Amino acid sequence: MKAEVPYAKQTVCSPNPLARFSHRTRHAVALRLATETAPPRGALLDFGCGDGHFLRQCALRRPDLRLFGFDPGWEGASSEGCVIVRSLAELPDHQCDAICAFEVLEHLFESELDEFFSESRRLLRPGGRWILSVPIIGGPTLLLKELNRCLLFSRWSEYTARELWRASFLGIPAPRASDRKGSHKGFDFRQLEERLSREGKVLVRGRSPFPWAPWWCNSQAFYVAELRA
Structure with a gap:
């Protein structure tokens, strides 16, 4: 059995300079959007906060913010500068001015997305x-x-040759993987964008790492949306 590759080595510390650039750029975009969107002395929740690194960066840039983190799959997240909750039920109604979810929603099943x-x-x-x-x-x-x-x-692709061709050159997503928690296969950001448009008013649509390029030249999609009454 092969050892698990650390997440940082797959992303911001990747040996591949292009992958490293892409992931470091998305981190910078996420931090900028969060700290510019949250109002003065507002409250921000990071859904899927991991080890709390993003919240600590927010605290450095915006010490006026009240910061909360939630991640059901992570033990030992640092609470320095923020409050880590083990259940969203711990937070009272209308507590937050902004809710962040970076690279998380693609791993949720439909019932979990509904709950989010x-x-x-x-x-x-x-x-x-x-x-x-x-x-x-x-x-x-x-x-x-x-x-x-x-x-x-040294990981074989999850895609068949036909699936990879259709997704790469025709924009047709492959079937979703049965293990969504550990796979991105078949995820279509356009479906999430449609769902977000029903839930709120989309104010910002962005791409990373090349915001001026079409979606198929990028690796991340960013959104800021306002809660619809």
Whole structure:
């Protein structure tokens, strides 16, 4: 059995300079959007906060913010500068001005996504905002991601040749993986964008790492949306 590759080595510390650039850029975009969107002395929740690194960066840039973190799959997140909750039920109604979810929603099943938006509506104040990012799984960048996966981490692609061709050159997503928690296969950011448009008013649509380029040249999609009454 192969040892698990540390997440940082797959992303911000990747041996591949292009992958490293892409992930470091998305981190910078996420931090900028969060700290610019949250109002003065507001409250921000990071849904899927991991080890709390993002919240600590927010605290450095915006010491006026009240910061909360939630991640059901992570033990030992640092609470320095923020409050880590083990359940969203710990937070009272209309507690938050902004809810962030970066590179998380693509791993949720439909019932879990429903619960995320339901709890978000409970937690956000009127005019509160979502700040989201999800991966773009398609276009020629998918070929680069799969090649990186094979060459650097000795992991075979989850895609058949036909699925990879259709997703990379025709923009047709492959079937979703049965293990969504550990796979991005088949995720379509456009479906999430449609869902977000029903839940709120989308104020910002962005791409990373090349915001001026079409979606199929990028690896992440970013959104800022306002809660719809």
